[in-house]
Amino acid sequence: MSLLEIGGLESFYGASQALFGVELAVEQGEVVALMGRNGMGKTTTIRSILGLMRPRAGTIRLGDREVTGMQPHRIARLGIGLVPEGRRCFPNLTVQENLVAAARPGVWTLARVNDLFPRLAERRDQYANTLSGGEQQMLAVGRALMTNPKLLILDEATEGLAPVIRQDIWAAIRRLKAEGQSILVVDKTLAELMPVADRCFVLEKGRTVFSGAPAMLTAELQDRYLGV
Structure with missing residues (x-):
């Protein structure tokens, strides 16, 4: 059983659909990278996980509990930081x-x-x-x-920081991983993400277009889905 499992997630801002069947999972003790260009659905996915947005379709499970649409304070108490x-x-x-x-x-x-x-x-x-x-x-x-x-979510944890501080934060993430902390990390820095991530999920226009080990994220795929 996955620690976090998202299936077929659809979320909207008013009448505008932002997520189209997003799939994502985090296993116990795993570091998972959620990636994609700006505006492709990463923040909306995080907000949906945390209960800050109520999905119109799909499921979000934390361990053996379905938390889809649950109040944010209840989700937090179930073990999301x-x-x-x-x-x-x-x-x-x-x-x-x-x-x-x-x-x-x-x-x-x-x-x-x-x-x-x-x-x-x-x-x-x-x-x-x-x-x-x-x-x-x-x-x-x-x-x-x-x-x-149980699950630590890092949303752009190194954005805008000086290089020496970025290294301190990534060193802490590596230490947390070594200690078995499950982590979902949103970040744009491929060079620093790749060595620490066990798996990557890439979003493009609100859809999951790639999932797999970092080594499978070829230069062609990086250019297609992550390039500026």
Whole structure:
């Protein structure tokens, strides 16, 4: 049984259809890359998984539970942690307050998050709005981990960051993978995605047009579906 399984997903913005039968799955302990050019349905797929959009057709299953159309807070409690695009840390809370705000019991504790991102320990009493963009991204990842998710979703987790910070984030993702964390990652950086991803799903105009191992994503396919 897949940890996350999506079948035949159709979602709309008003009368405009955005997803046309999207298929996607994440197995336990797997890192899956969701890829595609801008505007091809990646964000809509994430919003549908999280319950922020109610699909008109198809199914979304988390383990043995169907969560299609379920309220977002209920889906989160079933074990999905999100690192949203744009970070969205609580600006007027300190680093530590951000981390404990939505914490749930489990293996991820303040000590473990601070070990993963030592910079957060150094800035534990600073307000989130005083952090650099890279530090806020670390905080967003740490906050999601503090919910002790079965599935961690990273939506453009390295976009707009300085190269050295990007490497810190990818190093953390590799460490999480080594520890068995299931991850669904949306990102455009093929060179960094390919070594860490177990499988890739590519969307084109709201449809799943490729699924398979990274090695199967040939230069021709990359140019066709991912090129600018």
